[in-house]
């Protein structure tokens with residue numbers, strides 16, 4: 001099905017997206033003619049074997065990487081070909097990131113990191129937003145850590161600060177790459193619960209790359225990638241069904257899942 005730029009209800013979308021790295025015999029195709037949209041108000045999980053193109057797809061959708069071919073939109077705004085300044089502004093206003101490579105500012109303490117998205121936008125958080133930051137800090141078990149800098153926190157605590165920061169501004173869409181990867185299972189469940197609440201209570205949209213079938217089972221929709229292509233697009237799935245689908249995919253590229 002062709003996705004048209006005018007489609008409503010999609011918070012991010014790409015059409016005929018390909019991404020190649022390198023040239024000649026070293027050329028790698030990370031994405032191969034992908035057309036897909038992330039639906040507004042849904043929690044979408046993106047799964048697939050290692051190297052199948054999951055992170056590349058999220059980076060292009062979030063305007064952090066440019067496609068070799070194809071087009072990308074955030075809401076109704078086409079981002080393909082936008083300059084750095086315009087992209088930065090769109091990202092700051094509309095997107096929350098939970099990416100390993102998009103980490104915390106080392107010189108700022110936890111509170112400073114949480115205020116940063118507001119300050120980069122030229123203002124401090126208002127009373128309601130400060131309240132929201134406080135409730136996120138509490139829910140994520142960071143209340144005792146607000147004056148600590150990132151190097152004084154464990155990997156899991158840093159990950160939770162990044163999650164609080166992504167949720168703080170209530171962005172249209174949150175892109176998360178393995179948000180529960182560095183967390184114990186209890187904290188992981190809390191984080192997934194917060195992401196779920198962002199969707200259900202605040203109508204935000206989430207796209208999450210994960211290898212964890214339990215994490216993906218919190219999603220409304222699960223996309224499977226293999227060899228740079230979307231090979232399946234399912235509704236909510238149980239962890240068992242997801243594990244089975246992953247095993248099939250890993251056993252034979254492009255298998256029915």
Ligand SMILES: Nc1ncnc2c1ncn2[C@@H]1O[C@H](COP(=O)(O)OP(=O)(O)OP(=O)(O)O)[C@@H](O)[C@H]1O
Pocket residue numbers: 021022028029030048049050051052053054055056057
């Ligand atoms: N900067 C780069 N230069 C060259 N090749 C790259 C680059 N980034 C990614 N690739 C290649 O593109 C393909 C897709 O990578 P990508 O990181 O999107 O996969 P992934 O599904 O997120 O993998 P993983 O689950 O292991 O994180 C891989 O073959 C990878 O080696």
